[in-house]
Amino acid sequence: MGVSNLRESFVKKIIVSVVLLLVMLPYSGCKMHSINCSIYDDPIPIPHNFYQPASNSHYSSVPKNYQHILAPVFAVKEINENSQILPNISLGFYILNCYYVARMTYKATLSLISTPHRFIPNFKCDTQSNLMAVIGALASEISANMASIFATYKIPQITYGSFSPVQGDKTLFSSLYQMVPNEAHQYRGVVRLFHHFKWTWIGLFAVDDDNGDRFLQSVIPMLDQNGICYAFILRTAKRTFMEELMVMVFRQLEKYSLLEDTKVSTCFVYGEDPSMATLRMLCFFAGLSGLPPVGKVWIVTSQWDFCATTIQRFWDIESFHGTLSFTVHSKQPPGFQAFVKSIKPSWAKRDGFIQNFWEQAFSCWLKKSSGDLGSKTACTGGEKLEILRSPIFEMSMTGHSYNIYNAVYAVAHALHAICESKSKSRRLVEGGSMAFCNVQPWQLHHFIKNIMFNNSVGESVHFDKNGELIADFDVTNWVTFPNGSFMRVKVGRLAPLAPLGKELTVHDDQIVWHRSFNQVLPLSLCNEYCYPGYSRKKKEGEKFCCYDCAPCPEGMISNQKDMDTCLKCEHDQFPSKNQNQCIPKVLTYLSYKEPLGIILSILSVSLSLIATLVLRIFKKHKNTPIVKANNRTLTYILLVSLIFCFLCPLFFIGHPGKVTCLIRQMAFGIVFSLSLSTVLAKTITVVLAFMATKPGSGMRKWMGKRLTNSLVLSGSFIQVGICMVWLITSPPFPDKDMNSLKEEIIVECNEGSASMFYCVLGYMGFLATVSFTVAFLARKLPDSFNEAKFITFSMLVFCSVWLTFVPTYLSTKGKYVVAVEIFSILSSSAGLLVCIFSPKCYIIILRPELNTKEHLIRRQK
Structure with a gap:
């Protein structure tokens, strides 16, 4: 965030630049775009090497991620219209795309600490735009690449996606704050969910990269400690170009038989991109290859989202009906949907993303595009966003956009707090206006760490000592429809700070399961339950979740499913005929009444x-x-x-x-x-x-x-x-x-x-x-x-x-x-x-x- 160092005696408006590094086009080779909305009187100049208008080249993008741009725009609009936050100060921002490529991420990061229009890292001679804070990114890999540079300059960075530190060492990223609680809370919540539904035989999906390795290293011991086994581990394709990704997916079809195992009804998926796209491709190409469809309960983390590239817009999402995910607890900010409805291709002067989004979302060409329209029609500009299907675009604010929305407010409140603290020792200039304080990025850390405020929907926002957001997770049930859209249904809550054993609350009757289960609770077991009257007997050479059922010995009972050992009844009770319960013994003596x-x-x-x-x-x-x-x-x-x-x-x-x-x-x-x-x-x-x-x-x-x-x-x-x-x-x-x-x-x-x-x-x-x-x-x-x-x-x-x-x-x-x-x-x-x-x-x-x-x-x- 940059602050203009104005020394004039009468200051009517001060502009602060908020930089948001945003993933918009993950599988394309398209150029970076920037956005600066017309709601600001003094637009911040964008570095020439980071701005280039959208071309007419054909590429695939994820239109749904455009909401990640609208979220900070909406937040900044609210803040600028609110006289209680940063009075006499207008926030401005610009947005960069990194394409999930480390080289581009580093280049974009270094440009933020260079003079505008001159890519000279570590040299800045411009006083009009001082970088104060960075918001980004969605993928932990990108956040880590950014943090490795920003930590050197002590520039605050707020990530709006889950973040997995390298080997768990958070000290390497001392300047980073997370708008998502620690990912380990989600893993424990998933284990609690498995226990709740008594699922002990599951499949694991992890992307084939370092993040996937860390996921497996964390989850597998946790599963073992809680009596849960994995039937298989399937490594999904890592992030790469679309052509290479499709080749890797075709190779994974050789392991498709693992998914056909009816004993494995539940699969735990590491939800960071590109898990969703990979799974969709796997299911799509399996259908084209004549393989039978599979009905699974997909359990995913907060990074998961039902988004589609333009080439996937008509693909069936039936396979993901009934998916359960842990999402950061969120609410809908008032006025956001009305704001989204007002978006038109001409709504902002320098929105370099709107053209690509509009064309990809509605499968048409804007009039200002050059070249042959081909099979596509021309866009009128009056298309309604609300008619788009959910995987393409959602009118309600998604969890990731909500995190960005709160991140912008966190920076604004931190700036407001530091300015208030400095104003007590400053002289008031003529006319009663307050001279804006000269803030350095490193000074924001203390205020961000200790920030605590309620956002527009009354949700408390504050961080813990590790710089991670203190919040609960919603257990979300994804319900799909034949027309390719879906609906999110909150069916439970995960409170990581709740007393042991009470962290998870699930409303079973509200959950919609995959249609193959006929709305009956799915079983995910290596073998059938050992019913009361029987105990589990280990199978030699098998995992501990696979066992035989042995009748309880004489005089002992088992009153629950899958008991490891049978129990002896109390001295005043005796086993029932089926050895599944203890019955109180009757007092007997020779009575005058018999x-x-x-x-x-x-x-x-x-x-x-x-x-x-x-x-x-x-x-x-x-x-x-x-x-x-x-x-x-x-x-x-x-x-x-x-x-x-x-x-x-x-x-x-x-x-x-x-x-x-x-x-x-x-x-x-x-x-x-x-x-x-x-x-x-x-x-x-x-x-x-x-x-x-x-x-x-x-x-x-x-x-x-x-x-x-x-x-x-x-x-x-x-x-x-x-x-x-x-x-x-x-x-x-x-x-x-x-x-x-x-x-x-x-x-x-x-x-x-x-x-x-x-x-x-x-x-x-x-x-x-x-x-x-x-x-x-x-x-x-x-x-x-x-x-x-x-x-x-x-x-x-x-x-x-x-x-x-x-x-x-x-x-x-x-x-x-x-x-x-x-x-x-x-x-x-x-x-x-x-x-x-x-x-x-x-x-x-x-x-x-x-x-x-x-x-x-x-x-x-």
């Missing part, structure tokens, strides 16, 4: 009532010989203990509690020990009674209640002692068994000490064995009411039940363990009751004639 619990409860009460009835019968007939014959007291004790034995199972039914867990095994052990001790006492009484009847026997002294009471009490108290030790050392307590059953949590009483439990059972077994042995030996003793044989049968039943109980108890799980113990208690108790008392009840009730003293004497004789 059929088994009801049956056992009824059986327990019924048997206790029967035992009570027997006791009542014996008490009623207590003076009969059959009751008196075998120690009536022991009979009563045995019947009472049996009643309690039948009631013990009620402690085992219902939700186990702390009290019931302490009582039930103790009560069971003590009551049963009492019963068995009583049975043993009755058996020994029978033996002693027979031995005492022999002449001279000394057993008479053992006869009586003292012996029987001692046997009953001692037998019971030993069990009581065992239970007391159990309670003191390791008492039973309520517990939940999570592991024994697959689908249930067993609510049970933990015995505390299994050895003590088996001590209780062992002692009962000992009493039963002794009773059985004594009874078995005494079974044939002569006696009318000899109980020994009945006790033998009862003990045989008892021992059989409890010998069967032990293996059954150990092999049963859940509430059925309790049911087995209850059944053993009831059946063994019932065996004692039936075997011992049923013959006596039969005689007492049904054969009372046998229950007489005469019958007893007769039997003895």
Whole structure:
């Protein structure tokens, strides 16, 4: 930007020159053009070696890039009409084309620091135009070539396209500022997008030059770290002349089969020019060669734009329907479309680009053109820009033009800020006008770095410490139409500075996919998903994104697609039948509400009532010989203990509690020990009674209640002692068994000490064995009411039940363990009751004639 150093006392207008290096004709050999609009009273002279009118030679250009010229024109027009920015100062500018050729870029750059009309680098004797800032360019290669010179002179350069420093070294370009955030943010956003749609098998497209190499070096490690694989890398043709480019595209048709892989639905394209043109050529010539069209989801960066050269204006863009791109967040400046509509071939006096643009856009010749019109018609000059299809020209401001628009404002605000700071120490000249400060280019850096303003649409513009614009990206969905036009639809947002994991927002329902997907979310996978119930198993020799699906092992689940390993359920859950979810286990215990619990409860009460009835019968007939014959007291004790034995199972039914867990095994052990001790006492009484009847026997002294009471009490108290030790050392307590059953949590009483439990059972077994042995030996003793044989049968039943109980108890799980113990208690108790008392009840009730003293004497004789 140049500043005229005017020293007159009355300054009505000061002109500042803003230089914009702009790519306009990337594939042509046409001459450079310059533009200086008629809205300025004092046009800046253009170097003669950089201005040459457009010729009538036939060449191809990109008409859409003409909007990059209109954007600074519109911005400068707004600034000059705004009294709040640079009052009494008019901005002027001129534009140069570099043709994507390094030699021309360097020549154009050096001319800006030379005297106008004299190409003498590093020598400037003109004071009318001092270069202050440069805006450009779109391609990072051109920006780097420019920056290598401007950095030496500390001239601020603002690039409006993505910029990739050589090997990431930004210190080589200390004078450069970017209107696009760091490209690495876009790469991370693309990875987030892949994760969002679960695309893990993709194709990579990179231009075959240094920029493409840097792109791959940055992206491939990022993909690997995030579990994404590339199926192929296709290097597209680098920027060159059209003829050479077409030859290179034809060579790439040999690799077209890579695009026919239906597993690869998504391709990530490094979007810097000439990626779009190359891909369009590849698809176009593939169709001419009879190759099938491909439907892909193209993922591209902010450099991408749907533009067409004049020879591509009628080419189909159906292949790019549904493309997703990351574009710098932008809005439409008010009045821009109206400004564009006012553009005519004669609108500016020195616009060297308008003629070429108009002829290329409308495929006609302006009247001032010389030579044969050929098949083209003459341009009327009244053609409407709004009728052009989108790839040729857009009426709304594109992202790149928006960046240029903001760049012009950034320079203007920086100049305004530096002038305001200097005016505080300057004298006011006569008439109150402010003498314009003498600004050097290097002084602008501080103000540009710290500039912060809101543009005409309310968007904040400011740079970070690296000179990169702080802004979000829009996720744009490109929707194409049969007539060759397209529409941009914003379907999401990428906020690089947002918290981790929340950077990307995508509205899936608003996205339009390529027509080959029938509006169904495309799959881009090496193989089908491993659905819940399966886990991924690596394929030998393949990339990690290619795998087999293996069923989850027993007891494990996978509840998401493509899980690397199956998971174990929580201890209170179990896997579903399909092993795709964990189901909460059900609490289970022997309840009074379930059929088994009801049956056992009824059986327990019924048997206790029967035992009570027997006791009542014996008490009623207590003076009969059959009751008196075998120690009536022991009979009563045995019947009472049996009643309690039948009631013990009620402690085992219902939700186990702390009290019931302490009582039930103790009560069971003590009551049963009492019963068995009583049975043993009755058996020994029978033996002693027979031995005492022999002449001279000394057993008479053992006869009586003292012996029987001692046997009953001692037998019971030993069990009581065992239970007391159990309670003191390791008492039973309520517990939940999570592991024994697959689908249930067993609510049970933990015995505390299994050895003590088996001590209780062992002692009962000992009493039963002794009773059985004594009874078995005494079974044939002569006696009318000899109980020994009945006790033998009862003990045989008892021992059989409890010998069967032990293996059954150990092999049963859940509430059925309790049911087995209850059944053993009831059946063994019932065996004692039936075997011992049923013959006596039969005689007492049904054969009372046998229950007489005469019958007893007769039997003895």
